[in-house]
Amino acid sequence: MDIVSIYQLQGDMDQLARNLANVLGTTPYEARARVSISSGGPAIVANFATTEPAADCAARLKTLGFKTLVVGSEQIESDQQRQLVRQIQFTRDSFQLVTRDDTKLDIPYSEIKLLLRGTGITSSIQVETDTKKKFALGRAVATGGLMMRKKVTTTTTNNTQDRQPFCHIYAAGQPPLVLRQAEIDYSVLGDNLQPSRDANFNWICTELRRHCPTADWDERLKTRSGLAQLLGPAFDPESDLDLAITLIVLAKEDNDNGGEV
Template sequence: MFVVAIYGWQEETPELVQELAGALGIMTFEARQRLIGGGPSVVASFADHQQARALAEKVSRGGIKALIADATAVRMRSGFLIVRRFRFEGRMLNIETHNGQQETFPYADMELLITGTSVVGFSETKTIVEKKFSLGKTLLTGGIPMTSKVERQEEVSSEESEQVLYLYANDRPTTIFSLNGMNYDGFGAEMKLSRKLNFSHLISQLRLHAFGAAFDDRLLNKINQVRLLGPAQGREASLDLAAEILARCLLTSRG
């Protein structure tokens, strides 16, 4: 699945709204909603790359920047580095991935840090035990109301959330730190009492060492994720996709 995202406008002028509405074949009200907040904003998704490219070019001719992201590849985390352990050293960060790969990132090469909240929905089957009136038992006891236990299976839905940090460093693969997916022993004596405190410390230390890197935390808010992903919601949508689109827009703007 390929998504088309727009970005880079300064304000949603009537002319810009009309251009976008015409390119997408939608009402001006819908187009205005896509432009709220200054972007980036996903405006369409396609199974075919050529269709996505054609729309991106059409939108760009109207004066709005557009990019294409492969949502399937992002969802599969193709080429991403998933951090298991890390260690801060003099001028660089050493990491170990979940598959044992070792990588080194000089702080001077770090360009962008993005934090977000990942929400994962899941369902499980639970056994519910209820007491119900039993006519048979009641008759046997001479009319004294009796109950019997009845079991039934019920599908219960829940959500789990955790903070995630994305590191972008020159042409290196996207590197992902997740609050619950790491060992924090690399902090040594600075290790905190909880994962949440350790994760916050990780972010602060990265910002301290990589002071030249930009930092963006808008994806901590679920509303901002929904606004960014737009029509991609419920398909290939994920925090990873939102972060990838946001990073490409921010890094392009930095030049």
């Protein structure tokens, strides 16, 4: 699958919507939601089973002034490419990391290009069935008191949502470095240790942002609505988080390089 997205959207929204609708074969009203995305995108506008129609769509969008990204399934970032961080400590010029596999890294703040804050969202449905015996007057009368109870089964459905805050660090010459709130060892924070896991993770993210003033800070993926706006109607905020992450990272790289991915 090849996904076409647009980014760095600026200018007259009505004209952008008309131009996008012309390429996609939709109405300007439908297209407007894709061009009015916060921070100017990226925003997914189409997906194709093969590369050729995706490239054709992107080329047509470029002729109308859109900056585009075409992303194949094999480009989508996943945990296979990431270094998952277990510990983090801050020094004057760098932060020191210990990864899940006990690799030690010392990353200068000046090398950080992007800090991407977000929340993974996983929904689950639990169905609980409870069977009890209750007194049944009709059955007792009909059987002369031999059978006075009947089984009654009650089914309850509970919808739960698990939220996993994260922060991805993108540095020159490094794989994506991933901090996940539930997987960090906060004991190394010493005097800076906070009273809760949420507070500890927020403190770390605040320190990262403070120490890396030249890095881009992006927190659009902290909410389901932010994810949904970027992904559009064809993708799911719960299962397609890695796609959203990839698009933000590639848009940043493309913009820095002054070219097209």
